[in-house]
Amino acid sequence: MSATASKIIELQDVSKVYGQLAVVSHVSVTVDRGDFVIVTGPNGGGKTTLMRMMLRLVAPTSGRVVYYDGDSQVPHLRFGYLPQKNMIDSRFPVTVEEVVASGLKMRPLHRLTAAERALVVETLDQVGLQQLRRHTLGELSGGQLQRALLGRAIIGRPDVLVLDEPLSYLDQHYEQRLYQLIAQLSRHATIIMVSHDVSVVSAMANRHFIVERTLHECQCHHHMLATRCIDADLPAAFGPKTTE
Numbered sequence: 366m367s368a369t370a371s372k373i374i375e376l377q378d379v380s381k382v383y384g385q386l387a388v389v390s391h392v393s394v395t396v397d398r399g400d401f402v403i404v405t406g407p408n409g410g411g412k413t414t415l416m417r418m419m420l421r422l423v424a425p426t427s428g429r430v431v432y433y434d435g436d437s438q439v440p441h442l443r444f445g446y447l448p449q450k451n452m453i454d455s456r457f458p459v460t461v462e463e464v465v466a467s468g469l470k471m472r473p474l475h476r477l478t479a480a481e482r483a484l485v486v487e488t489l490d491q492v493g494l495q496q497l498r499r500h501t502l503g504e505l506s507g508g509q510l511q512r513a514l515l516g517r518a519i520i521g522r523p524d525v526l527v528l529d530e531p532l533s534y535l536d537q538h539y540e541q542r543l544y545q546l547i548a549q550l551s552r553h554a555t556i557i558m559v560s561h562d563v564s565v566v567s568a569m570a571n572r573h574f575i576v577e578r579t580l581h582e583c584q585c586h587h588h589m590l591a592t593r594c595i596d597a598d599l600p601a602a603f604g605p606k607t608t609e
């Protein structure tokens with residue numbers, strides 16, 4: 366981001382220990398408003414734990430997670446979160462539209478305002494699930510479930526969208542749709558995305574964190590893009606974010 370970018374999330378010497386296992390160790394980093402951060406690292410390296418501490422869903426063993434609006438600290442941010450699929454119990458008897466709407470307000474569908482209902486319809490369209498809106502989660506394929514959860518994450522027009530392995534289970538068609546949707550969302554939201562597939566996403570991101578117990582920021586990100594070290598077979602619309 367530019368020199369005038371304002372920070373939105375700050376991790377201050379954050380660590381997480383489970384039993385004897387130091388999962389995340391002394392991470393200090395700042396994410397700026399408008400950043401698009403890609404997060405990579407080995408299995409079990411602590412990526413999900415770090416994301417969930419950023420979201421304040423997991424309390425750090427030590428250190429602090431601080432949110433900002435401009436220069437002021439704020440108690441909350443509007444987050445959208447797409448968790449890893451293995452964290453979801455799809456036996457829960459709710460429909461696709463109820464799941465999507467739950468990202469807006471914890472209210473039954475019939476109690477949403479007309480504007481909120483319109484937003485549910487628009488979001489179902491964005492994730493391509495209008496036809497399946499009355500289906501329950503248990504009736505969905507892995508990719509359809511992933512899209513329903515993405516709908517829930519984006520419907521509230523979040524300040525920060527955290528996506529943990531969003532490409533899992535998606536077929537090629539929806540992978541492309543997802544890239545387009547994320548590129549669109551990144552114009553208004555800060556995006557933090559865990560992904561093993563850096564090839565396409567790298568071209569949308571302006572920062573790259575590597576998490577393996579601790580966090581390294583990969584400074585070669587723009588160099589890699591500039592020299593096309595990454596084999597990014599990109600749709601033309603996906604130019605890299607600039608750092609002017």
Ligand SMILES: Nc1ncnc2c1ncn2[C@@H]1O[C@H](COP(=O)(O)OP(=O)(O)OP(=O)(O)O)[C@@H](O)[C@H]1O
Binds near residue numbers: 383407408415
């Ligand atoms: N609630 C928990 N209790 C105990 N150990 C945990 C808990 N959550 C995560 N762990 C352990 O912390 C380590 C890091 O897990 P985490 O899910 O954060 O890694 P990850 O980088 O997201 O992995 P992956 O790429 O496989 O999704 C793992 O060894 C995991 O077993």
